[in-house]
Amino acid sequence: MRYAARTLLRQGLTGHTGWPQAWRSATLQPQYDAVVIGGGGHGLAAAYYLAKLHGIRRVAVLERGWLGGGNTGRNTTVVRSNYFFPESAALYDFALRQYEQLSEELNYNIMLSQRGILMIGHSDHDMELMTRSVNAMLLNGIDVELLDAQQVRAELPLANFAPTARYPIHGGFTQRRGGIARHDAVAWGYARAADSLGVDIVQNCEVTGFRIAGGRVVGLDTSQGPVRAATFGLSASGHNGVLAAKAGFRLPITSYALQAMVSEPIKPVLHTVAMSAATGTYVSQSDKGELVFGQGLDLYPSYAQRGNLPVTQNVVASLLEIFPAFRGLKMLRQWAGIVDVPWDYSPILGPSPVDGLHLNCGWGTGGFKATPAGGWLLAHSMATGAHHAISAPFDISRFASGRLIDEAAGAGIAH
Numbered sequence: 463m464r465y466a467a468r469t470l471l472r473q474g475l476t477g478h479t480g481w482p483q484a485w486r487s488a489t490l491q492p493q494y495d496a497v498v499i500g501g502g503g504h505g506l507a508a509a510y511y512l513a514k515l516h517g518i519r520r521v522a523v524l525e526r527g528w529l530g531g532g533n534t535g536r537n538t539t540v541v542r543s544n545y546f547f548p549e550s551a552a553l554y555d556f557a558l559r560q561y562e563q564l565s566e567e568l569n570y571n572i573m574l575s576q577r578g579i580l581m582i583g584h585s586d587h588d589m590e591l592m593t594r595s596v597n598a599m600l601l602n603g604i605d606v607e608l609l610d611a612q613q614v615r616a617e618l619p620l621a622n623f624a625p626t627a628r629y630p631i632h633g634g635f636t637q638r639r640g641g642i643a644r645h646d647a648v649a650w651g652y653a654r655a656a657d658s659l660g661v662d663i664v665q666n667c668e669v670t671g672f673r674i675a676g677g678r679v680v681g682l683d684t685s686q687g688p689v690r691a692a693t694f695g696l697s698a699s700g701h702n703g704v705l706a707a708k709a710g711f712r713l714p715i716t717s718y719a720l721q722a723m724v725s726e727p728i729k730p731v732l733h734t735v736a737m738s739a740a741t742g743t744y745v746s747q748s749d750k751g752e753l754v755f756g757q758g759l760d761l762y763p764s765y766a767q768r769g770n771l772p773v774t775q776n777v778v779a780s781l782l783e784i785f786p787a788f789r790g791l792k793m794l795r796q797w798a799g800i801v802d803v804p805w806d807y808s809p810i811l812g813p814s815p816v817d818g819l820h821l822n823c824g825w826g827t828g829g830f831k832a833t834p835a836g837g838w839l840l841a842h843s844m845a846t847g848a849h850h851a852i853s854a855p856f857d858i859s860r861f862a863s864g865r866l867i868d869e870a871a872g873a874g875i876a877h
């Protein structure tokens with residue numbers, strides 16, 4: 463069924479009894495052409511593009527929990543492409559351009575809101591670095607603008623502009639095409655579109671091992687039995703390191719908890735996504751009115767999906783230094799996801815050290831914004847056995863050659 467105003471009207475008149483299931487609950491088959499491990503946004507997108515663009519119809523996505531229940535359903539939904547290095551700008555802008563037409567493509571409203579993203583600078587040094595970043599981004603073809611303090615005040619009237627503020631505001635820069643999108647809708651939209659092309663989405667199906675013959679992955683062991691395929695994709699986010707070890711190689715990543723929080727809902731007060739360079743804190747307001755905010759990683763490696771209290775306290779304290787007006791709000795929820803962070807903070811894409819297995823790993827704290835590109839590039843790698851030009855610089859071999867793409871040092875911002 464096509465989702466459209468006409469369909470909604472017809473369903474409204476008939477008591478909403480005729481909506482079909484958005485996707486089937488598939489049972490695992492013993493053999494597929496392609497199998498993707500991980501039913502987050504990236505895995506579901508890869509399955510969709512395998513079927514849509516490469517004509518591969520016998521595709522399965524294996525998800526150990528429920529689809530979108532990993533980081534896809536836990537992130538703070540920021541999308542942007544204001545990256546420092548040309549390789550990253552090409553990757554993330556490819557994703558943002560896909561996001562801009564994704565609702566039409568999937569016939570599913572992903573609630574993309576290009577309200578802009580504004581990075582605040584708190585010192586002359588911050589502003590010098592931002593000038594350098596903005597110049598690099600403009601050369602990369604990204605729509606960014608440097609702002610003075612008055613321009614930031616016009617965008618963020620509730621921020622603390624007092625000269626005595628602990629984090630005084632000297633200016634900032636913005637990408638107006640950045641913003642937020644509804645994270646669940648991205649997963650659900652890809653799931654529904656993939657299912658309509660015949661993809662099997664198998665939930666509660668944990669991959670427990672790899673069957674390797676002659677140096678090639680030929681099958682998987684799962685909690686629902688073995689499965690064989692011609693090509694496999696690894697897209698299990700915080701657990702990619704665990705699965706790679708089962709396939710016999712080590713990924714240069716560390717898994718950490720990353721936290722986020724929301725306040726009680728309030729009337730619209732924040733019309734862009736605000737980020738603070740010095741503290742790493744960022745905040746947006748959801749369509750429901752909640753302030754959605756977070757900061758950096760919990761400071762030690764962990765698979766405990768909850769986060770620790772000192773970090774929570776630090777995030778709230780720095781948010782209130784920058785926006786004292788939010789002091790009276792109650793916190794509604796706090797949660798965490800386990801993210802896979804590579805040594806240079808850039809993703810690891812393309813063929814793995816074991817034939818037949820392709821990587822979509824290392825998105826760390828910022829992979830939601832890359833979902834359409836990550837899925838598209840994984841599908842390309844799985845279908846052709848080779849890199850696309852956009853994913854080639856992100857090959858795992860960069861950790862041996864030293865050609866790292868050190869975005870953490872380059873841009874200093876995540877999410």
Ligand SMILES: Cc1cc2nc3c(=O)[nH]c(=O)nc-3n(C[C@H](O)[C@H](O)[C@H](O)COP(=O)(O)OP(=O)(O)OC[C@H]3O[C@@H](n4cnc5c(N)ncnc54)[C@H](O)[C@@H]3O)c2cc1C
Nearest residue numbers: 500502503504526532533534537538540669799829830831
């Ligand atoms: C608190 C928080 C805030 C964030 N904010 C942002 C943001 O604002 N913007 C942004 O761009 N990014 C953000 N991110 C990062 C972003 O969420 C991730 O990079 C992105 O969602 C990764 O998508 P994915 O599909 O690779 O992973 P996931 O959605 O985590 O999907 C991987 C799936 O693999 C499954 N899986 C794991 N092991 C197995 C197994 N053995 N067998 C089968 N399935 C398995 C998991 O259950 C999971 O569903 C944030 C992350 C967190 C935690």
